[in-house]
Amino acid sequence: MRRELTAIDTPAVEAVVVTGNTKSFGAGANLKEIRYAQLQDASEDYVWAGHETFAVLADMPVPTFSLVTGMALGGGMELALHSDYRLATSGKAQLGLPECHLGFFPGWGGVYLLPHLVGAKAAWM
Numbered sequence: 764m765r766r767e768l769t770a771i772d773t774p775a776v777e778a779v780v781v782t783g784n785t786k787s788f789g790a791g792a793n794l795k796e797i798r799y800a801q802l803q804d805a806s807e808d809y810v811w812a813g814h815e816t817f818a819v820l821a822d823m824p825v826p827t828f829s830l831v832t833g834m835a836l837g838g839g840m841e842l843a844l845h846s847d848y849r850l851a852t853s854g855k856a857q858l859g860l861p862e863c864h865l866g867f868f869p870g871w872g873g874v875y876l877l878p879h880l881v882g883a884k885a886a887w888m
Contacts, residue, residue, distance in 0.1 A: 764816050765812075765815060765816040765819055768816070768819040768820055768823075769819055771823075773823060773824050773825050776825055777825060777826075778825050778826045778827065778828060779820070779823055779825060779826075779827045779828070780827075780828045780829075780830060781820070781827070781828070781829045781830070781842065781843075781846060782829075782830045782832070783830075783831070783832060783833055783835075783839070784832070784833065785832050785833055785855075786833040786834070787833040787834050787835075787839070788829065788830075788831040788832065788833055788834065788835040788839050788842075788843065788856075789834075789835055789836070789837075789838060789839020789840075789842050789843070790834060790836050790837065790838075790839050791836055791837025791838035791839050791840070791841075791862070792813070792837060792838045792870075796809070797809065810870045810871070813838065813841075813870060813871040814871060814872070817841065817842060817845040817871055817872065818845075820842070820845045820846060821845040821846075826847050826848065827845075827846040827847045827848070828846055828847065828848045828849070828850060829842065829843035829846040829848070829849045829850070830850050831843055831849060831850065831851040831852065831856045831858070832851075832852045832855060832856070833852075833855060833856065833857070834856070834857040834858075835851075835856065835857070835858050835859075836857065836858070836859055836860070836861055837860060837861060837862050837869065837873075838869075838871055840858055840859060840860055840869075840873055840877070841860075841869060841871040841872055841873040841876070842871075843858075844872065844873060844876040844877060844880065845872065845876070860873045860874070860877065
């Protein structure tokens with residue numbers, strides 16, 4: 764994703780739109796990849812790779828949009844939070860950071876970005 768985002772000729776576009784499919788905008792990190800990174804003692808590198816990728820989107824000099832037509836959970840939600848604007852399909856979009864209820868910490872900025880966007884009470888729900 765970082766390669767694709769950095770390849771965008773931003774002077775030639777008016778906006779960047781991130782989409783998924785009708786079922787999923789993004790379901791988050793691959794748990795097998797996370798476990799592999801842990802076993803290779805590369806967890807920090809894995810987390811930083813996500814931060815660096817999402818920072819490219821967040822720092823775009825043109826408006827960025829996430830069109831959420833399905834679930835945006837975990838890392839998918841964090842991806843949407845790094846966009847300037849988020850549009851969700853009514854009745855179909857499922858948004859959240861379910862890893863919080865599983866004892867995991869969202870590693871790509873969700874615990875900071877979500878409450879700052881919607882308030883602490885709404886972020887908890």
